[in-house]
Amino acid sequence: MGSKSYEEAIEALKKLMSEKGELKASAAAKVDQITAELKTASSDGKPSDASVERLKEGFIYFKREKYEKNPALYAELAKGQSPKYMIVACSDSRVCPSHVLDMQPGEAFVVRNVANMVPPYDQTRYSGIGAAVEYAVLHLKVQEIVVIGHSACGGIKGLMSFPYDGTTSTDFIEDWVKIGMPAKTKVLADNRGEPLGVQCTCCEKEAVNVSLGNLLSYPFVRTGLVNKTLALKGGYYDFIKGTFELWSLQFALSAPLSVKDVATILHWKLY
């Protein structure tokens, strides 16, 4: 077939159609199928090309509608960033803070990981998240750290489902979500006998509190809280109901201890 030109092929097809009318329907269907394949196929027929083309459209839209229409803002951002917020959100594709909280470029330093976890201070194991918190607090001087959990979180479901009996079924996931173990323990104690779905919802919120507590183990976070240059908030986005809960961590000192005394005591308690 490939040796003929396409004109010859069309002629042959026409002749076949006139001789065998009953083939018309199946031939038409075949032509439609081939046309569709040709439309989506790229030079080597990779399905990813359509996805990448989508990104190009997205970027061009951003450049035309946002970047070029706000030259002053983007010129300032090119010089540096001074976001007010640091947000820790889940990697889930449905919960990007740019959508849910309408964060514009320059407003929020955003860390995203499975189940929006903040592990306790550990420079060896968790340098990634530690680097982000350190950079946000010490260099960018953010005012708020907001940890946002969400409904139907796969990571939290994993935490609630994994047996943690010495066996593992994943390379890294079980180890990572184990950070939320205090939440699982509390939820199982308070919600014994409830269905898994209910337990997961409770755990999604409680794990946010575990992360907020873990943030307190970072000395620069504590200093910021004590100096009132930093505040911690927890959030919960329920995309099934369309609600957002927000709460703050109360961090109080009272006289007669001075700030220096409390910082020393905290240092003693945690090390």
Added chain:
Amino acid sequence: MAWLIRSKARLLVSATRPLRAPVDSFHCSRFSDLTDHSVFSFPRKWLRSKARRLNDVDDNQSGSSSSPHINRRTTVSQLEVSSNSRVRVDLFDELKQRFLSFKEHKYFREELEHFQTLKEAQSPKFMVIACADSRVCPSTILGFRPGEAFMIRNVANLVPPFENGPSETNAALEFAVKTLEVENILIIGHSCCGGIQTLMSMRDDGDSSFIKSWVTTGTVAKLRTEAAANHLSFDQQCRLCEKESINRSLLNLLTYSWIEDRVRKGLLFVHGGYYDFLNCTFEKWTLDFKGSSGEEGARLLVKDQELWC
């Protein structure tokens, strides 16, 4: 010492009672004693009128944000307690307005059907690894809608190799590739990256910090940049290192057997991207698996290079 910190931190976390003497006068409130606890869920009519008022607020905000205040703020510790709580309430209120705007415009109106589907499950085609920098959210610059991209954001968009052991980045990689079965992984770097700058200016002076511990993942990129471009200015070297680091991370992806396997079979495609916000351009390239290797002396071959501007 690390386990001590962890166990002590756990004590702190689970404490729903004030810390014992000698710190009686210092306490964290019980987590269940929620202060300033707001649930944002309002009837539609109210939302619509609020949305109209929000448009005015947005105009004001965009006006003021056209020249954002970048200089160092004066310390807020000098503020009175009452005015400080007023500032905090304002920031609270701000987040609330934003959520309600999202709910009104996107969740209910523009994309209701889309959101109904997402309630059941997510099936993103992309996994994106991007920097935590506030200026480079991929949802904004590439227009990802909810449900389209599973996203990791960390300092300097680094992917450590398999042999570095567990981290937040590879847990997310495992979830995306094995559970969600994404078809594409896209690592996006950007210009003026603070993490890369730290990497390039780091010296072995024994001074440890989290940032330094983390960005050493990119040391190979730094060495290659210095070897190839020592004659260039520091800024120019940083620009090159930003791109070299993406390529190193792309190769590090191949050190994960479940990624390499899928790439070899043509089930998964791996791409690099570079967002230059000085010129507003986006460069994109795809890993040519047949020409690359993940072992010692790894080399990278790319194809389908494009520059969008």
